[in-house]
Amino acid sequence: MNSSNFNAMAGALLAVVFVVMTVSIASDAIFHSAAPETEGYALEAGDGTAPAVTAKSSDGIEPIAPLLASADIDNGIKAFKKCAACHTVEEGGANKVGPNLWNIVNRTVASAPDFGYSTAMTEYADGGANSWTYAHLNGFLAAPKKFVKGTAMGFAGLKKTQDRADIIAYLRTLSASPAPLPADEAPEAAAVTDTTSTDTGADTGADTGTDSGTDTGVEAETAPAATTE
Secondary structure (H helix, E strand, O other), X not given: OXXXXXXXXXXXXXXXXXXXXXXXXXXXXXXXXXXOOOOOOOOOOOOOOOOOOOOOOOOOOOOOHHHHOOOOHHHHHHHHOOOOOOOOOOOOOOOOOOOOOOOOOOOXXXXXXXXXXXXXXXXXXXXXXXXXXXXXXXXXXXXXXHHOOOOOOOOOOXXXXXXXXXXXXXXXXXXXXXXXXXXXXXXXXXXXXXOOOOOOOOOOOOOOOOOOOOOOOOOOOOOOOOOOO
């Protein structure tokens, strides 16, 4: 190998080394990250409390028990105006398309005098074993036809938990001796039987039953009234 070839190869090698070093220096400058003061990962300390979790029934219905004490009864009264076409609320009031709702909270299902309940609602009553607890009213108002399959109640349901709490708080006042507020009721779906569906609020058409898609989700047992929700 003569000296000219050797010089050419050495020059090429030096050029490659120069390019590699240049690229390395440039990449360090572009992607440089400062070394941490302390090695390891910074972990944010919490306050020791777990995030709040809202319990739901197997059907995803949020319970209203925690909301009843602070529920807006005035809003419940306004919302109930949609139900007035099918239900009376005064003591001794007549049944309409749906049964009278006086003293509905904790009342035995399908027990309004002289009201013709649907077969589905009568079966749900289970011979008087089921009553309109806060949980049942909540589930029924959320989705009547899922709670009692075959109910004559045409109301689609109230999806907002607060709306259901406000209406049920109002229904609670419709009594000479309002039912005590629940401390913590079991999930609404727990009381649903195989003959009904699972959406806790029994067809209050039985007791709250309005076929008027009213906000009280009562079953209109005789003939479904036009929903006015």
